[in-house]
Amino acid sequence: MTMFAFLALLVIGLPIGLILCIGALVFIYETGNPLLLDSYPLKLFSSLDNFGLLAIPLFILIGELMNGAGITTRLVRLASAFVGALKGGLAYINLLANMMVASILGSATAQIAMMSQVMVPEMQRAGYDRGFAAGLTAFGGLLGPIIPPSIVFVVYAVLAQVAVRDMLIAGILPGILLTTLFVLTVAALGWRYNYPKGERLSWRARFAALRDALPMLAIPAVIIGTIVGGFGSPTEAAAIGAVVAALIGMFYTGSLKLRDFPTILLRTGLSSALVLFLVAAAGVFSWVLIFGQVPQTAAAWIQSVATTPTAFMLLVLVMLLIVGTVIDGIPGLIMVVPILLPIATEVYGIDPLHFGVVVSVNLILGLLSPPVGIGLYVAASVSGVSAIRVFWVALPFFFVACLALVVLALVPWLSLAFVGG
Template identity: 50%
Template sequence: MTIVIFSVLLLGAVPIALVLALTALWYIQASGNTVLFDSYPQQLFSAVESYGLLAIPLFMLAGELMNEGGLTKRLIALARIFVGGFRGGLAYINLVANMMMAAIIGSAASQIAIMSRAMVPAMQQEGYSKSYSAAITAAGGLLSPIIPPSMLFVLFGVMAQVPIAEMFIAGILPGLLLGFTFFVTIAVVGLVQQYPRGEWPSRRQALHDLLMGLPALSIPLIIIGGILLGLATPTESAALASLAALLIGRFVYGDLRFGHLPLVLRRTAVNAGLVIMLIAAAGVFGWVVVYERLPQMAAAWIAALTTDPFLFLLLLIGVLLLVGMIIDGIAALILVVPILLPIAQEQFGISPYQFGVVVCLTLVMGLLTPPVGAGLFIASSMTGAPPLKIFRSLLPFLLATLVTLVLLAWQPWLTTGLIGR
């Protein structure tokens, strides 16, 4: 009956945080074990009682300040220096700029919204279709969950009790690999569609864009460098990046006005509050899942299907693709990790870092796939292109992502090599 209540609430368009919290309450009442009501508030609070989760609103704030302070458009101009002259040059610029922004924002949905406003109009002016322009921008959002910093990695690190800094490092090679497969995809599509050759900026313009882009480029360097060199924790790096974005946007570029800060802080607080509320609600739902011994039952079922770690990960990718189509990535992550991570580690000997990267990338694909596809609708609302047309243009990039996922499942060193585990 609990599963029925969960399904009815979910399909009834009830916010996912309320679905999880109300389902947990229903289970306690239906089980007759009402003494668990006394632990309910404690479980809600303990789910968010983690220093690592403070990185989430701080990374959101850094992204908002960069967009408001003009740092985003300087990064786009910087990307033009390196890839602007190739056939389909603006598509490459879009991708490189997305890789830079992925190293700052950490949220796929936020990145799609920001980059859609910045890139799609420019691509349309140079002859690219609106749907293809929106598709490349949306595909760039897939880089956000694996190129550090990543909101999903922060959450996974807290849940799996692994160092968040090491999760970030584990995402570097997969992020570069996914970026490479996207470059190849753009090259093939550009040849087939005969998109126009871009123009290399003049030496004078390139020097100007380079000098203007270096302050903006310091933000991802602060975040990643601080973590890799052990100078700052991910949370401290996020705070430093927010401060740097504020100072650069105000005193270097002059685009940010202090009068804009209340609106920036309000947007950050609302978005972060939604995420934290979801984490708290999922905490009590996960508590019920563990109490019901669902991980042990799932382990027995999966062990009967295969004993090969690679096949297990392929099964996992298939299942999570379906889950991600229906449930938000953060909610799905909170639901599946308590059930599947113990199975991956104990039954198959899979590293939590490999598991985390594969799960996070698979779930975020749900942002771009119907029927829910929040990322599709964000890109559509920002550009005016129909969601189904964007999805059709996205198919080559989704295929490239699946190829990357298979490689990550097949070769564990792609995720564990840089951390030596």
């Protein structure tokens, strides 16, 4: 009955947080044990009683401050100064700027929306197909939740009870790998379709662009340096990053005014509430799954299909790519981690950080996969083209992302190389 109620509510389009909470209540009704209701509000509260979750509203605040400070435009100018003269220069600029923005923003959908507004019209004016420009920007947004800071990684760390710092560090090499593969794809497409070159700037102009963008680069440098160097927790690093972003917007770019802060804080609060409600609902739902021995049942079935860790990881890739096509990243994470993580760690001996990177990237890729693919629809709506066209034109990047995912699944070192150092 619980599963039927869950699927029925999912089909009618109820928000996933409410579905998780209602599903837990249906399960309690099924058990006939009203004493479980006493634990229900306690589970909701205890799921949020975690210091690491404070990083989420702070990372969201950084993104909002960055939007208001005009930082994105300067980062695009910096990327243009150094790679714009290459064949397909604007495509490289798109990826490089996405990588730099990802190191600040940490949210795929926000990044896709922001970069689509900046890059798609510019690429179209230079002679690129508008659908290709939108698709490239959408897949560039895939870097947002991988390169630290990452809200998805913070949520996973809380669900898996691993250090948020270690989880964020684990995303560094995967983010670099994905960026490198995308760059190679652009190079191959540029050679195949003879993409236009951009203007070659003088070294004086390049250094001027670097000078203008240097304070912006201080934001990711402060965040990542604080975390990797062990000078503070991810929450403290995010707080420092927010202060730096506010100071840059107010006193360097001059785009941020005191009157803007109430609106920025309101948007931050609303976005944070949505994410944190999902986390609270996940706590209750996980408790129900464990009480109902769902992980044990799933483990028995998976063990009958996958006899080795490699087979298990490949099975997970296929399963989660399907899940990710119909459910957004964080809700998908909340649904599958309580079931699959105990199997991965206890049955197959897979490191939880390695598993977290693979699962997170897998579900994020679903943002750009039909039929739902919310990232596709964001890029399409901002760019004025159909979501299906965006997907088909950017299909090479989808295949490259799948290749990166397989490599990450089979090579744990890429996720664990910097952890524990």
